[in-house]
Amino acid sequence: MKAKISAIEYALPSQVLTSEDLAREYPDWSVEKIEEKTGIAKRHIAGDKQCASDLGVEAAKKLFAEGTCSPDSIDYLIFCTQSPDYFLPTTACVIQDRLGLPTSAGAIDFNQGCSGFIYGLGLAKGLIETGQARQVLLIAAETYSKFIHPGDKSVRTLFGDAGTATLITAVDSKKETVGPFVYGTDGRGAKNLIVHSGGLRLPKNVDTAKVEEDSHGNLRSKDNLYMNGPEIFTFTLLSVPRMVNALLKKCQIDLDQVDLFVFHQANRFMLESLRKKLKISEEKFVLAYEEFGNTVSSTIPIALHEAQKRGQLKEGMRVMLVGFGVGYSWGATIIEW
Incomplete structure (x- = not known):
């Protein structure tokens, strides 16, 4: 048996943060400046009581409503998030109950960010091709907005919240x-994209909640998300081309034999830099961030869904998926759509 992606759905919070909204809050940043730097016009923001699990459940229910599969046909649930409901229990267990999946199904969380969808596909493939499961539901969902200080334009202009549900099935094929x-993994970069407090290494306290201003006028505390943009960019520009070339070598194919490229949708500047460095043509390069922002582990499945909807992704295409970011962590794979 071989693993195959059979369906993808996504869900977004109803609250929207536009570039116009941000420009009103940051008078020194115009709409044009924000969109020129990021390419992002809208970011969907989770409500105060809305969790990543809620978005993931909504996406899964949309997938079930399509009729591709039913809850009782799922025999393994994988939930990728860095914003779980609880330290324990595993949020996947809570989702299993909410979706009405069989009690015979396996259910796990894994904490991964921008490369999470690739890692989840790898886990699902392993489960299916070793006979442990026949239908795997991979849910990726994040609410990074809950980690962001409203005065930190360096990350608030980039990140949006979302949930995705992907069905990976066993097919009888060689x-x-x-x-x-x-x-790839390089934990030396952990400090460059991090929420310092809130875990057991540094529990939240009065000191971690103290807000400070950086040299660029951004406000944040140790309870908030911190990103060193220049270091992340340098890491990406070094690691991603090497990864793409390593995957091509492993597949024994050339770049021009790939029909479509779907990279983690970080922002316009990052993606355009990578596309030009790798010499990928614009028509083969999927862009799907303008209406969503950087939704972390959800960007690749959202981009696949959008590319199919607009006719850019067609059946039988050979597609390269590339994830990279927080950790540092990176991963890539080839799929046939």
Whole structure:
């Protein structure tokens, strides 16, 4: 049996933060400046009581409503998030109950960010091709907005919240439709995209809540998300081209034999820099961030869904998926759509 992506759905919070909204809050940043730097016009923001699990459940219910599968046909649930409901229990267990999945199904969380969808596909492929599961539901969802200080324009202009649900099924075939994979990890970069407090290493306290202003006028405390943009950009420009070339070598194909490229939708500047460095043509390069922002582990499945909807992604295409970011962590794979 081989693993195959059978369906993708996504869900977004109803609250929207536009570039116009941000420009009113940051008088020194115009709408044009924000959109020129990021390419993002809208970001969907979770409500005060809305969690990543809520968005993931909504996406899964949309997938079930399509009729592609039913809850009782799922035998493994994988939930990718860095904003879980609880330290314990595993949020996947809570989602299993809310979706009415069989009690015979496996259910796990894994904490991964921008490369999370690739890692989740790798886990699903392993489960299916070793006979442990036949239908895997991969949910990726984030509410990074809950970590962001409203005075920190360096990240508030970039990130949006979302949930996605992807069905990976077993098919009787000798042909690979998901894989091979290449991965990478460099924990030396952990400090460059981080929420310092809130875990057991540094519990939240009065000191971690103290807000400070950086040299660029951004406000944040240790309870908030911190991103060192220049370091993240440098890491990406070094690691991603190497990863793409390593995957091509592993597949024994050339760049021009890939029909479509779907990268983690970080922002316009990052993606355009990567596209030009790798010499990928614009028509083969999917962009789907303008209406969503950087939704972390949800960007790739949202981009796949959008590319199919607008006719850019067609059945039988060979597609390269590339994730990279927080950790540092990166991963890439080839799929046949």
